[in-house]
Amino acid sequence: MESFSTAQRAFAEAVGTALLVFIGAGSVPAILLLEGGTKAPFSGADLGFISMAFGLIVVALVYTVGKVSGCHINPAVTFGLAVTKRFPWREVPLYWSSQVLGAIAGAFAIWATFADRGRDLGYGFGVVNFNHGTVAWGSAMFAEAIGTAILMFAVLGIVDSRSPEGWAGLVIGLVVVAIIIVIGPLTNASINPARALGPLFVQSIDGSHTHNWIKQLGAYIPANLIGATLAAFAYDALATPRKVVRPIREAVTEPDRADASAVTA
Secondary structure (H helix, E strand, O other): OOOOOHHHHHHHHHHHHHHHHHHHHOHHHHHHHHOOOOOOOOOHHHHHHHHHHHHHHHHHHHHHOHHHHOOOOOHHHHHHHHHOOOOOHHHHHHHHHHHHHHHHHHHHHHHHHHHHHHHHOOOOOOOOOOOOOOOOHHHHHHHHHHHHHHHHHHHHHHHOOOOOOOOHHHHHHHHHHHHHHHHHHHHOOOOOHHHHHHHHHHHHOOOOOOOHHHHHHHHHHHHHHHHHHHHHHHHHHHHOOOOOOOOHHHHOOOOOOOOHHHHHO
């Protein structure tokens, strides 16, 4: 069987998260620029385009880096897998650091692409936020928790060896689209601590959005971790998974179709 090194798996997670942030969060300034730089709340069309950007890049990443690292690209997913003993705790710091660094790299790529125009659009870097004047903290946390839980539940369901093979990328990508369409108007749909922290870090360099750190640490991140954990336990209770651990990266990997004789020739 193939064995990828620690460095390869860490790099895959960093690249995966970087691309997720660049394509997903980067769709925000792209759409706002088309609207002439308006700072008005997202329209339904905006939300549709943004959700599709996230969903499509997730589909691509599951089929590209999934075979290397499992394509968690989300600290909440990594946490949920570790809590339910699907993933070793000793590798959690490696994955988390790779995901956050990748997200920051992706956010810097947004800055390099859109320059100061992205920053001046307010939500230009794809920073997530909720208006606590209209959305209560409890409601925001519930929305993020249930959104992350749905994602985690779908991930565990499609990678189960009893599910149809070869559909993981499409299913996970489509569920991301659905989640964003529903909870996006409330919290901008983070459902991923790394995806949120990367743009916020870059946006904060010039002193903007510093107040959002309180919301990230007090609402978004706890809700994401709790949602993923509860979903993992819920799936275990519902599906009674096999005792033998099957790594996620094996579940999203197709058999190697390379001709062994040709390779060794």
